[in-house]
Every structure is written in structure tokens, then in C-alpha cells.
Amino acid sequence: MSNKEISNQFGLLSKLMDIHGENPFRAKSYSIVGYKISQLNVELNTLSEKEIFKQSGIGETMGKQIIEILSTGSMQTLTDLIKDTPPGILEIMKIKGIGPKKINQIWKDMEIESVGELLYACNENRLLLYKGFGKKTQDNVIASIEYYLSHQGSFLYAQLEPVANQLFSLLKTLFIPKNVFITGDFARQEETADVLEFVIQESKENIRKQLGQFPEFVFLEDEEIESLKIKYAEKINVNLHCATQQNVQTIVFEKTGTSEFIEHFNQAFPNLNFESISNEPEIFQKAGIQYIPPFLRETKEIISLAKENKIPELIQPNDIKGIIHCHSNWSDGSNTLEDLVQACIQAGKEYLVISDHSRSATYAQGLSEERILLQQESIDEINKKFATFKIFKSIESDILNDGNLDYTNEILSTFDLVIASVHSNLKMNEDKAMTRLIKAIENPFTTILGHMTGRLLLSRPGYPLDYKKIIDACASNNVVIEINANPRRLDMRWQWIPYALSKNVLLSINPDAHSIPEFDNTKYGVLVAQKAMVTAKDNLSSYGLKQFEEFLTKRK
Numbered sequence: 001m002s003n004k005e006i007s008n009q010f011g012l013l014s015k016l017m018d019i020h021g022e023n024p025f026r027a028k029s030y031s032i033v034g035y036k037i038s039q040l041n042v043e044l045n046t047l048s049e050k051e052i053f054k055q056s057g058i059g060e061t062m063g064k065q066i067i068e069i070l071s072t073g074s075m076q077t078l079t080d081l082i083k084d085t086p087p088g089i090l091e092i093m094k095i096k097g098i099g100p101k102k103i104n105q106i107w108k109d110m111e112i113e114s115v116g117e118l119l120y121a122c123n124e125n126r127l128l129l130y131k132g133f134g135k136k137t138q139d140n141v142i143a144s145i146e147y148y149l150s151h152q153g154s155f156l157y158a159q160l161e162p163v164a165n166q167l168f169s170l171l172k173t174l175f176i177p178k179n180v181f182i183t184g185d186f187a188r189q190e191e192t193a194d195v196l197e198f199v200i201q202e203s204k205e206n207i208r209k210q211l212g213q214f215p216e217f218v219f220l221e222d223e224e225i226e227s228l229k230i231k232y233a234e235k236i237n238v239n240l241h242c243a244t245q246q247n248v249q250t251i252v253f254e255k256t257g258t259s260e261f262i263e264h265f266n267q268a269f270p271n272l273n274f275e276s277i278s279n280e281p282e283i284f285q286k287a288g289i290q291y292i293p294p295f296l297r298e299t300k301e302i303i304s305l306a307k308e309n310k311i312p313e314l315i316q317p318n319d320i321k322g323i324i325h326c327h328s329n330w331s332d333g334s335n336t337l338e339d340l341v342q343a344c345i346q347a348g349k350e351y352l353v354i355s356d357h358s359r360s361a362t363y364a365q366g367l368s369e370e371r372i373l374l375q376q377e378s379i380d381e382i383n384k385k386f387a388t389f390k391i392f393k394s395i396e397s398d399i400l401n402d403g404n405l406d407y408t409n410e411i412l413s414t415f416d417l418v419i420a421s422v423h424s425n426l427k428m429n430e431d432k433a434m435t436r437l438i439k440a441i442e443n444p445f446t447t448i449l450g451h452m453t454g455r456l457l458l459s460r461p462g463y464p465l466d467y468k469k470i471i472d473a474c475a476s477n478n479v480v481i482e483i484n485a486n487p488r489r490l491d492m493r494w495q496w497i498p499y500a501l502s503k504n505v506l507l508s509i510n511p512d513a514h515s516i517p518e519f520d521n522t523k524y525g526v527l528v529a530q531k532a533m534v535t536a537k538d539n540l541s542s543y544g545l546k547q548f549e550e551f552l553t554k555r556k
Contacts, residue, residue, distance in 0.1 A: 001045055001434075003037050006069050010034030014076045015093065016085060018100035019107065033062045045070055088247040088459070089116030096144045105130060110363055111424065116459020119145045120488055124332050124514045126363050133302045150235045154194050154458055158487035158524055160186055163236055164196050171198060178202050179248055183255035184239070189295040191490050192457055195237040197255055201248045204228060207240055248262045250274040253283060257297035264300035268307075295531050312535050318524045318538040321544050322351040325396065325419055325450065325482065325510035326519075330375050331356035332364035337375075337382055337391065343516040345389055350545040354379065355394040357418050358406035367395070369411055376414060390545060392416040392552070396450060401425050403439025405446065412445040416552055419510075421450030421483065422463075430464040437465070441473045447555060448508055448540075449474060451484040452492040459488075467496045475503040478555065480540050485525025486512045496530030508540035 011034040017027035037044065037059035042051055044066055049534065053063040065075050082090070089107055092098060092115055095218060098106070106112045109130060112121055122142045164186050171180045184197030200207055207228060211217045217238075222227040230238040242249045253274065254262055269287045277283055284291045288304040305311055323344055327333035335343070337354065344352045356375070357364040367375065372395070379391045396419045397405045397412070405412060412418060420440045421532040428436065440446055454469065455462030474481050481500055484491045489512065492500075500507065509520050509525035522541070536542040541549060 001070050001073065003040055003043055003255070005033045006066060007038040009069055009075060009078055010037065012073060013075065013081065015100045016078070016081045017087070019089065019093075019103050019536050020081065021104055021108070024336050028434055029062075033058060037066075038074050040396040056414040061379055086113045091115050092118060095141070095148055095215055097140050098144070102132065105132070114456070114459040115145055115149065116456045116488065119149070119459075120456055120486075121363075124327075124364065125334060126332055129332075129363060129365060134445050149458075151238065154192055155236070156192055156457060156487045157186070157190065157527070160193055160236070163232070167196065167198070167232065167238065171200060175200055175202050175207075179243075180249075181252045182246075183252055183294075187256050187294040188258075188297060188404070188533055189526070191494075197239045197241065197254045198240045199243050199248065199255055200246060201243045204242045207242060211489070217357055218471055249277045249280065249283065251387070252280065256294050260299055261302070263296045263537060268303055285331060293530075295527070296533070298531070311535060314530045314538050315526055315534050315539055315542065317526045318540045319539070320509060320522045320526070321347075322541050322548060323354045323511060323513065323519055323522075324352065324448075324508055324541045325366075325394075325484075326352060326513045327396075330354075330371065331361070331366060332514060337378060340516065341382060341386070341389065341391060343519065347385075347519060349519075350388070350389045350546060351392060353392045353394045353417065355396040357423075358395050358399040360400065360406050361423055366398075366406075369407065372407075372411060372414070388545070390549075392548075394419060394447075396421055399436060399440040401436065403436045405440065405443055409445065415445075417447035417555070418445050419448045419450045422445040422454050426454050426460075428463045430466065433463040433465055436467065437470055438473050441470070441477050441479050444477075446477070446479055447552075448480040448482050449509075450482045450510075451489050453483065455491050456488050456492065462491065467492075471496065471500045471503055471505055474500070475505050480506045481506045483507055483509045483525045483529055483534075484512050485509055485521040485523070485528075486518075487521065487524050490524065490528050494528045494532040497529065497534060501532070501534070501538060507534060507538055510541060 010030050014027045014031035014034065017030065018024065038053060049063070052058065053060045058066065068075055083430055089103065092103055092106065095115065103333055106118060110121060110126065112118050118141065121127060122138050127138045128135060128143065164182060168182055170181065178200040183199055184195065185193035186196055204226065208219065211230070216233050218231040219317065220231055222229045226242045228240040230240065231535050232238045241251055241255055257265070272283070272285070272287055277286065283290050284306065290309045290311050292302055292306050292311065296302050296311070301386045326340060327336050328340060329335060333356070340352055343352070357366040358456055359366045376393050379393055393414070393416045395415055397407065399420050399422045400406060405418065420443070422436065441449060453462030455467060469480070481492060497507065509522055509529055511521035514517050540551065
């Protein structure tokens with residue numbers, strides 16, 4: 001064990017003690033000893049116990065802990081403290097610019113326990129509500145986290161989208177007039193992906209030669225004969241599959257669908273000759289079935305539906321008529337009500353559902369009953385100015401620990417609709433989560449169940465649920481289920497949407513916007529909905545203003 005390794009353990013112990021709020025003087029003493037060890041000119045592992053005790057700034061007490069490290073590899077004090085620290089907090093410690101005392105505040109006061117949760121909180125401006133976290137600090141935290149996450153290997157679809165489009169454009173330019181195709185997880189609109197995949201109708205040698213001009217492309221070890229593995233911009237894994245004119249459609253097809261889909265398709269159409277096919281739609285035409293878009297090539301069941309011509313006309317981004325679930329600067333949003341209205345009108349939307357946080361969300365400046373009434377008065381004044389556009393009064397009410405909503409029935413009755421969501425005490429077992437959510441769903445004022453599982457992609461899995469029972473409860477109580485379109489949520493999962501549709505549960509693709517640019521998040525919710533074969537009529541936010549008003553009237 002080197003001095004550097006011993007010093008690092010003392011430094012880590014000091015930081016963890018600060019994070020846990022232990023005696024600051026004791027924590028400081030470990031930090032000082034760690035520094036002293038790093039400055040020694042002799043390796044401690046070459047000294048006797050007495051010689052260790054005599055080293056400047058160490059002494060007998062700290063010396064005994066050094067001996068423990070040399071004997072066992074660690075200090076029990078440090079081991080115990082690491083066990084008492086959530087893994088996500090240990091990961092946050094790797095983020096540049098966030099010291100132990102700020103991490104203590106993030107963990108203890110904000111109840112944040114992962115890097116992804118912290119980034120999400122920053123994007124909702126929640127850090128600004130706490131002492132010591134100004135806008136500059138928050139912006140620096142965002143930049144540091146994004147840099148850190150960009151080197152971890154997995155990415156959200158929304159993060160990969162601009163890179164995929166940039167690479168696609170570059171590859172098409174480099175290999176004109178040859179064919180270039182995006183395939184793999186990205187083509188199937190998966191929520192996250194580890195690699196971008198392309199098929200290029202070109203030889204491996206020529207691809208390597210062309211891309212070798214660009215320092216952004218680093219070639220990795222590759223044992224496959226007809227593909228290249230590349231690291232792009234030091235962070236994105238890219239697979240380039242080589243093809244000829246004869247086999248390009250075969251390779252594109254095989255690299256796009258899942259193994260389950262490809263296996264069953266080939267079994268269903270064993271005599272299909274891909275070499276005579278010039279484009280993907282022609283594959284399905286020659287098979288005599290309905291075209292299956294890439295994002296539906298997941299399971300074998302879709303093949304049967306295509307045979308029966310039962311794939312419906314799927315929802316599109318321009319089918320979204322209103323912005324439901326939007327936060328203003330009354331709580332933790334960035335924009336005023338007036339600004340949000342103007343942005344909606346400019347985007348061609350017909351209505352806006354303001355759903356600021358409820359009073360229990362103190363971290364997000366949740367609205368007290370008095371402020372609710374003031375906001376509603378403000379909404380009434382704004383609505384008088386517009387003949388064809390309307391703001392609807394709503395709240396994103398916390399589902400409390402006992403399953404109740406955050407206000408009395410008298411207050412809840414003043415809203416046009418209520419979105420009920422869990423934001424606190426997320427560490428629940430299935431029984432607790434089910435009891436809590438079912439009670440909220442059965443509340444007659446609950447209109448929409450927000451982000452069903454509370455998950456954050458790549459950082460928080462969400463609490464466990466019996467999806468079928470939750471969906472059945474929504475069906476029984478005429479509660480809409482949100483498809484939260486924030487790229488870090490995309491909750492509920494698309495795999496359960498078909499069951500909701502089978503129970504005639506209405507869905508609602510909502511951006512959960514905290515700023516005007518986040519209106520565009522609805523697109524990512526639409527991509528998720530498409531994978532589950534959602535149509536515009538299945539989606540509440542596709543209702544025009546008149547139809548939406550009729551829905552609310554009937555619902556009440």
C-alpha cells in the first residue's frame with residue numbers, strides 16, 4: 001500500500017464525514033493527516049510502528065489507523081461510513097465542483113441520491129431555492145454532470161439524436177452516391193442506447209480511409225470482418241456495418257430489428273429474396289404484409305398484426321394540440337404565464353394546462369392555498385384576453401405518503417383537472433407503492449396519474465408496481481395515465497401501454513415542461529407512444545380545445 005493510496009483513504013474519510021454531517025474538526029484532522037502523508041519522503045509501508053508514530057503530524061492515534069490500512073487494506077471507520085452512504089452519493093462525489101458540504105445539502109435537504117436526480121433537479125431550477133446555490137453554481141453543476149455522464153457510455157435517445165443526425169449527414173456526404181442507413185436501437189426509438197449503428201454501402205477499407213481524415217473518429221479493436229467499431233468525439237460508441245449493393249437491404253433489415261423479430265420474420269417468409277429488393281418498404285410488399293416501421297420491430301406479435309393489416313395510423317408530433325403538465329414561475333418553472341401562453345400560440349397549440357407543484361413540494365416553491373387562489377385569478381384575467389386560446393387551471397398534486405392528495409376537497413374542486421404524482425419517499429416496496437397509488441387513483445379529484453413509477457432513466461429505476469393492477473384501477477376510476485415526455489422519465493414504460501389501451505384507458509403525452517423550450521419534449525413522448533401503437537384518438541393532449549373542454553365537463 002503506497003503513501004498515495006493511504007492518503008486517498010484519509011481524504012475520502014474526511015469528505016464522507018463532512019457529507020454525513022459529523023464533527024467538522026474531526027473530519028478536518030483526517031484531511032490534514034492525509035495531506036501530511038502525501039508529503040512524506042519515505043513510504044510508510046517500509047517503517048515500523050514506532051517510526052510511523054514519529055512522523056510529523058501523524059501521532060499514535062492516526063498512526064494506528066495507518067497500520068490498520070497497511071494490515072487489512074482499509075480502515076473499518078471508512079468501510080462503515082461507505083456502507084452508510086448511498087451509492088449515488090458516492091457517484092456525486094466524482095462530479096467536479098461539488099464539495100462535501102454541498103453534497104450534504106443535496107442529500108439531506110433536497111433528498112437527492114443520484115447524479116441523474118441531481119441533473120433533473122438542476123433542470124427544474126430547484127437548486128436555486130437553497131442557500132449557497134446561485135444560478136452560476138447550478139449552471140456549473142449541470143455542465144460538470146453532463147461532462148461526467150457523457151463519459152459513462154449510455155445515453156438517452158434525446159442526447160443521441162443530434163449526434164446521430166450529424167453523423168448521418170456527414171456519412172451521406174462522404175459516401176455519395178452510396179447508401180447510408182441508421183439502424184439499431186436508435187432506429188427503433190429505444191429510450192436509451194449504448195451505441196449508434198449505421199450501414200454503409202461501401203468497403204471496410206474505403207470507410208476506414210475516409211474517416212481516418214477526421215480526428216474525432218478513433219478506431220477500436222475490431223474482430224468482425226464486415227464492420228468497424230469507432231469511438232466518436234471521445235464518448236460515443238459507433239458501429240459501422242459494411243455492405244454491397246447486393247446485400248445492403250439484408251444487412252439494414254437484420255441490424256434494425258431485434259433478434260426475436262428477425263428470427264420470426266425469417267421463419268414466416270423463408271423464401272423471400274432480399275437481393276432483388278431495392279428498399280425497405282419493398283421487403284414487406286413482397287412478403288405480402290403491411291409495412292412495419294423500424295420502431296415496431298421488437299417482438300414476433302407485430303408480424304401477425306401486419307399480416308392482418310391491423311397496424312393503425314399512429315400518433316405523430318403534430319397531433320399534439322395542447323400543452324398539458326406545465327410549470328410556471330409560480331413554482332419552479334422559468335417563465336411567466338403570459339410568456340407560456342404566447343409560446344403556445346406561436347407553436348400552434350390551442351390550450352395550456354398549468355400544473356404547478358403543490359404545497360408539500362417546498363423544494364419547488366409549491367403553491368399554498370392562498371397562492372393558488374391568486375394564480376387562478378391571474379389565469380382568469382389572461383383568459384379574458386383570448387378568444388380562441390385558453391389556460392386551464394390545474395395542479396400537480398403530490399401523492400402524500402398515505403395516498404391522500406395535497407389539499408382539501410374544497411381546494412381541489414377549484415381546479416379544472418388534477419395531476420397526481422409521487423415526488424417524495426420514493427424508496428417504497430411494492431405493497432407500499434401500490435397502496436399509495438391506488439388510494440390516489442380512487443380520489444375523485446384525480447384526473448391524470450403523473451409519471452407512474454417515478455423513474456429517471458439511467459439513474460433511478462422507480463418504485464416497484466403491479467402495472468396491471470394500477471392500470472385496472474385507472475380504468476375503473478376513469479383516470480388518465482400520463483406518458484411523461486421528459487427524456488429522462490418517459491414514464492410509463494411503452495411496454496405496458498398496450499395493456500392500458502386494451503382496458504380503454506386514455507393516455508396523455510405531456511412534456512412536464514419547466515421552460516418554453518421543453519414544450520418540444522412532447523416529441524419524445526410521441527416516439528414512445530408510437531412503439532406501443534398509440535393513435536391520436538388514444539391521447540388526451542391530441543384533443544382540440546372544444547373536445548378537451550367536453551372531456552373535462554363530462555369527467556366532472
